[in-house]
Amino acid sequence: MDERFAAAWGLLPVYLSQHVLLSLTALFLGFAISLPLAVAAGRSAAVRWPSLFAASLIQTIPSLALLALFYPLLLALSALSVAWFGRGFAALGFLPSVMALTLYSMLPILRNGVAGILGVDPAAVEAARGMGMTDVQRLMRVELPLAAPVVMAGARTAAVWTIGAATLSTPVGQTSLGNYIFSGLQTENWVYVLFGCAAAAVLALSADQLLGLIESGLARRSRWRVWTGALGIVVGAVAALSPLVAAPSGASYVVGAKNFSEQYILAELIASRIKAGGARVTRKEDLGSATAYRALAAGEIDVYVDYSGTLWTNVMQEKNNPGRWEVLSGLKKGLMRRDGVLVLGPLGFENAYALAMRADRAKALAVSSVADLAAHAGSLTLGSDLEFLSRPEWAALQRAYELNFRKETAYQPTFMYRALEDGEVDVISAFSSDGRISANHLLVLADPRGALPPYDAVILISPRRARDRRLIAALAPLLGAIPVQAMRAANLSVDRDRNKLTPAAAAAMLARLAKPAPAE
């Protein structure tokens, strides 16, 4: 408990500074766009209704989806930019997050801005006109000062929304306080989840209080309040952002990870190898499966671990299963030719998609393979992780065994295991390297027809780093060095309920369990 809290505390400067930078930029942009728009909307009904409608519409898009949608959009724009100007930009991380959050912050500022300007006493407006103020003078000296408290109330709402929604930028590769929540959820590290929620809440409440001070200062025409609030925001922002300035700049390796425990542990292991070689490392974690590969091909991350079967079916679009070594050598050639991505080699274990059942239940039904399962499927429920049901592997399984479950439900992997344990589902899409298979007494069903391809964990290196000798030398000792038992033990140490290890501690354990690299 204490150790996890200390680990969370240690990550705070980095997560908080990124979170504040992201929220502040989005709010600033949101304000800079919404306020002039609100003024225009206050003047003309032809601007008012479309802009308010658009802002409300954006608000109805779930914030996570809004963030996710910017990634493919920016990726396409970046490709266009490469074609036209010879330069692309990062489609992952800060840019999509800041764009989505900017859009998200606009509605309250816009709505309150319009209400504030339309709510200015018509007599004051007429006096301003009657005295000979120009339109701009009237706006700056009468309408905006009188609307300011209402506008600030909108900015306050926007700040709270944006700081909250910024936690969702973690899956598109932007570090934020959401990193605690997402990684905590995956590894069932509730200390992390609570810590992330509390940190985001404290940040949002502080911003709310300081903006509230400015708002009441504007309403009561108290300079003291306005300046105290503004000063508080500046001091807070500078303090939160200081780790960004203190961090040394320069080239570093970006290690990616998808969104489950094994990926966090392997990312820590790779990071520690690179650091041991004297280089610096930054992280992009919690990436979606397809996002991770595209980010690597685009050079936004330099190295991560993927699985041969996933690449074979999803990236290479292959439908057959020629066997383990053919898949590996096919990938090595195919990915290099297609994207310039280097398949450094397999780590030595497989993390295969497999269907698993509780051992007692399998015994009762006399099921030991997917073929046996097919006869009972009509009365059983399948629990899967969030992506399995839309993956080609699932389609291949269904085709090969004519599987038709009574019901299929998708879960976060953590909750999927819980659902199986509680009997809510009968069969799950498990991962063969998952420590919970033996810990929870699960039976992995055989795949006699070979519908599922092999899933060797392989290290992938981005095109940009494909000839980087230092990187390759640092990672080569990991190849073939991690047996599946070691990986399962490491995964379990993170996933179990008691005595949990952090991914970093599990990576250290895995490094000790790893076989010494074969002498060359």
Next chain:
Amino acid sequence: MIELRCVSKFFGGRRAVGPLDLTVGKGEFVALLGGSGCGKTTTLKMINGLVAPDAGHVLIEGVASGAEPPYRLRRRIGYVFQEIGLFPHMSVAENIAVGPGLAGWDKPRIAARIVELLDLVALPPDVAARMPSALSGGQRQRVGVARALAAGPALMLMDEPFGALDPVTRDALGRDYRALHERLELTTVMVTHDVMEALLLADRIVVLEAGRILADGPPAALLAHHPHPTVRALMETPRRQARSVEALAAGDAHG
């Protein structure tokens, strides 16, 4: 000073004012008198360009409005209206300073002017630092007049300036303003629906009905038997009321 030549204004296809011709000479105090919807406020606002006429010409000191941006014209014309429209986020001094500021005066001159104007509208100097919300209705309207006079206009436009005040304050403020009109040699056009106010303050009364001029003359001339029955009825009202009040007072004295 002011010349309206055959001006008309339409609202939603309906003619609100005009065709109307009106000339106001320098130093005159003219009351535009009429019931609600007769077009008196619209006529007033066409003088300083708050309402643009759909037909006809407006000339101020011989210059056609439209020859310059309307805000420039308005800076030379004082404007007071019933709602006053003091800026609630500015102190009394800051409200008065707006006009001179727009005219580009320097700070010492503006500061001196604020003191001078508060004295002129008979307000104590300590009012300067107060916010409009801390003033009484009469004080607010005095500040409204001071603000309109601040940049030293020769022409004042007033739209029911004292309409929202209690009768005593209203009478006092009206007489004070009339004195200012004399002292500062202003030209004033005042809109009112109050016949008594028009009779007691103005040199000349223009009676409007449905956007047209019904009668135009000095109060005494209108009080004398006027050919138009509406004007006659209008002028008869205050007299009848005065007689009734006299009779009441006499009855009270004898009773």
